[in-house]
Amino acid sequence: MRLKDIYGNTNATGFSFDFFELTAPMAKSALLASPFYSTYDPVGALTSRGCDVRMIVRLCSVTTPQALRKAHLDPKVSVRYFTDQRFHAKFYIVDDVAMVGSANLTNAGLKSNREVSVILERYRDTAFDALPGIFDDLWGYADVLTDTILKDYERAFQAPGRPQSEDEFDKFLEKFVPKCSPSSIVVGSHAVNKQRAFLQRFRRKYDEILVPAHRRVMAVAQAHSFGRQEFKGADPQIEMGRFLGWVRLAHGAGETWKQNPVLQGEELDNRIRKYAELWKVADDIVLGDMFKAEAEIRNIEKIRTLFGDQEQLGALEYDDLFDVLTGCHAFLELLRFTNGGLEGLRADFKQRNALKDIKRTIDHLIRGGGDVVQRAYDCIHDERFRLQRFGESCVMELAGWITPNRPPFNSRTIKGLRFLGFDVEDFA
Template structure:
């Protein structure tokens, strides 16, 4: 590396690629914000060794959708985006920062003439902190890149290469801008704000945390015999339920729990999982697997939902723990809950069927389908909150979203994850 810490891709040995690859190979926390992105190889390698990566990119004709797809599909990677008005290039690695003109592209790293400064010396701490705060601000105002948004972007990107006006196809994407001094820049509607919050909660908190716990259970190779033949997510769900009831007892146990680094979280999960596979007190209801089978029979396909009557749909929903929890507030207990549900939904069987079909089997982004059930008058369901939607779809389609409910979220907090339980 040069003594000055400035890299310009001059002839010789000061390519921006040099410090970038060094820190990508060692850092445990990596945060990158660039408007142009085509180079994914170092990110994939870092993710494979366990580093946590937050990548913020611009969706434009200079960003490669295939590179984005590879990162989006990689574990330990979170991706957010802007469509306009973002030009800063910031790289953060465990207390080291790179700042300058270089995008995360082949040209930016090696072949274009750039000017990039590496901050890694005593006395740089205040400047690095300012860059970390800047990244936190733009990261919070960016939107989550979902598979559906990536598909829209790829369609626009493919179309732009065939048109005389290469920028026109990108106008199909909803504008996402960082807040600036310009009036109204970055302002969201109430519906966009709710959707953005849900996407960040699901993709940024619940799914990575649930996946880490599942990964530890898989690494141990230990499974309770009751769960053989079921998707591993079902056992992770019940394991977290057991953690909450056996170890995270009382509200203070999770409210006051400190966030833990990944290695400490994994150690604690391994300790508790060893107890889980041998315990006699699993807190699994006697009829749990029967209810799980009933839920899949009724909700497994759009056709099965359409063929179900009032009673069958309500009984299937009672299989969802978050839905059944409403018994605490329902006079008459379990027998009265279906009546309450249908009263709050005006007895409209077809409308409830449409809502459940869209929620479980729809093709829109999952967070958008949650918003529909919670806020859209066409699909809104009474007596059916956010955790009901998460647990229902997560049980039936765990590849989309983990089967999280409030009890599991509190268990994750107890284990040291930074998740919001409510």
């Protein structure tokens, strides 16, 4: 079977799903735009062969949470979404070939409905050249599908009295998921709200790049008996945080952390395995840090217990709160820029930030409105919550320790990821 020039979902013309099966074997990257999405099969056909996929869908009465969750959990897929009916584009680009037409990413659209889709090739059809730019424009305005948004979308589908009609469901969905529209149908869309644009870039940095990279390191390492005796029984995130810090300090000192090539696929996994094995037999994993494994575990437990309970946070005196904050490596990094060691930092941070403001910021990061990325963004950029000498690394590391299923990030761990071969140098 070979790729046809047109698909009409008949035995004579071939079926739209054939496009994905035929392009998948050698595919490196795919861009998929479809308002309706209810089957993971075409996505899985691509990613199972190592293809990286970016996909834009519409959250609507047809797009199913089950299919979205499969894509969201696939480490080779990034998903963004619109909620507006006027996102209606249906086109799929796999490397140098595209399918453009009426077929959605549904079983009916790919296999049984009488659709018409044509094939465009980069080196044959001049119309192909415009498609990646159209996709990138849509991608830039679409919102990131996060764990929180997906859970809210699932809640909408499970809610009693969920409307079945498309129009009524769209209005109903606004109670659960913020509205997101393509640029072409928003009044004044070329003057995008600056705060929203910054927030989306911030969200994409973490949810689409850093979090998947961290999870890949964890998955590869754990598949090869990752773990030292000192951390046995503790949250694996604690050891992973120390591992990435150790990679940076022990093997990527100075500027050498960014001199390794960016890797993909098996080469990347092999490099992760190599350093996970070196970690297991290393004599010194502290490398001048203040805390050994036992103290590290205890520090994270304090963060989660004392900050995680609103009453206990409210009752903390400054010295006790400061001591809990020192469980964040990013906060301790401030010692490099502070006279007088730990006591100097204690006095300086107190002078710059009132106790009530510190508590308000921590409380907002843990229990404020929106998802954790929105709250973290507030704590970095919003004057109501921004603390002096408590920047992005401090906020994102603390956010990771107090948020289930979200890894902690600081400059050191990001540099460790870059040393291992991930393309994250611009974020370090």
